[in-house]
Amino acid sequence: MELLLLGATGAVGREVLDMALADPSVSRITAPTRRALLPHDKLHNPVLDFDKGLPDADWWHADALVSCLGTTIRKAGDRAAFRRVDHDLILMCAHRAKTQETPVMVLNSSVGANPRSRNFYLRTKGEIEKSLQKLAFERLVLVRPSLIDAQRDEPRLAEQVSLLASRLMRPLTPARYRPVTARHIADCLLRATRGDAGVSVIESEKIRSAGA
Numbered sequence: 542m543e544l545l546l547l548g549a550t551g552a553v554g555r556e557v558l559d560m561a562l563a564d565p566s567v568s569r570i571t572a573p574t575r576r577a578l579l580p581h582d583k584l585h586n587p588v589l590d591f592d593k594g595l596p597d598a599d600w601w602h603a604d605a606l607v608s609c610l611g612t613t614i615r616k617a618g619d620r621a622a623f624r625r626v627d628h629d630l631i632l633m634c635a636h637r638a639k640t641q642e643t644p645v646m647v648l649n650s651s652v653g654a655n656p657r658s659r660n661f662y663l664r665t666k667g668e669i670e671k672s673l674q675k676l677a678f679e680r681l682v683l684v685r686p687s688l689i690d691a692q693r694d695e696p697r698l699a700e701q702v703s704l705l706a707s708r709l710m711r712p713l714t715p716a717r718y719r720p721v722t723a724r725h726i727a728d729c730l731l732r733a734t735r736g737d738a739g740v741s742v743i744e745s746e747k748i749r750s751a752g753a
């Protein structure tokens with residue numbers, strides 16, 4: 542399988558990349574990033590300035606596109622900048638891949654994604670899910686993790702507090718809202734590249750069973 546991976550420098554994307562590099566059934570990985578990745582025989586790593594637009598290239602064609610791309614409102618600066626990444630940029634990349642006849646897309650979305658949500662973050666996640674459905678991939682899988690349990694390069698205080706609280710409250714927390722490790726999500730995303738045609742959703746409580 543040839544894989545196209547977005548967000549390979551992120552917490553989940555790094556895990557997807559490591560797993561895919563180690564997986565003999567994956568013959569080639571194209572991972573466009575802003576920062577160069579460590580070289581590997583199976584890896585093609587176009588380094589792009591995504592703000593300057595996306596290049597026309599053959600490498601948008603793959604057997605499956607996995608997106609772990611995303612930012613936070615804090616990192617992006619404001620809501621509009623957040624939406625440009627978590628909706629517009631993902632959609633533009635998906636459109637390139639679809640135009641180059643990539644048949645399958647798997648999106649790392651979020652628990653609670655809903656285009657009618659009153660919460661801006663969840664609404665944006667719901668909107669990208671909806672926009673991707675309109676592109677009509679042969680197979681589209683929307684994976685909706687709860688809080689991601691991962692080692693991060695940069696401190697995210699609110700996230701760390703939530704993770705700590707979730708660990709303490711784990712027995713009382715419904716399965717859907719329990720933290721899920723970046724590795725389990727990555728495993729699930731990779732497995733989701735294979736399967737029947739159509740649109741499917743994997744909710745957070747199913748990530749481990751769908752991926753383990």
Ligand SMILES: NC(=O)c1ccc[n+]([C@@H]2O[C@H](COP(=O)([O-])OP(=O)(O)OC[C@H]3O[C@@H](n4cnc5c(N)ncnc54)[C@H](OP(=O)(O)O)[C@@H]3O)[C@@H](O)[C@H]2O)c1
Pocket residue numbers: 547548549550551552553554574575576591592609610611612626627630649650651652685686687688689690700
């Ligand atoms: N944090 C949570 O608990 C949580 C929960 C549910 C869902 N999610 C969603 O899950 C997805 C993956 O999360 P994560 O924690 O793995 O994310 P992450 O660690 O923040 O990584 C995000 C990736 O997106 C890339 N990216 C961000 N802005 C970009 C831009 N303007 N142009 C090009 N690339 C850009 C980053 O590249 P650089 O390394 O160059 O910045 C990185 O590769 C995100 O969509 C997130 O919203 C997160």
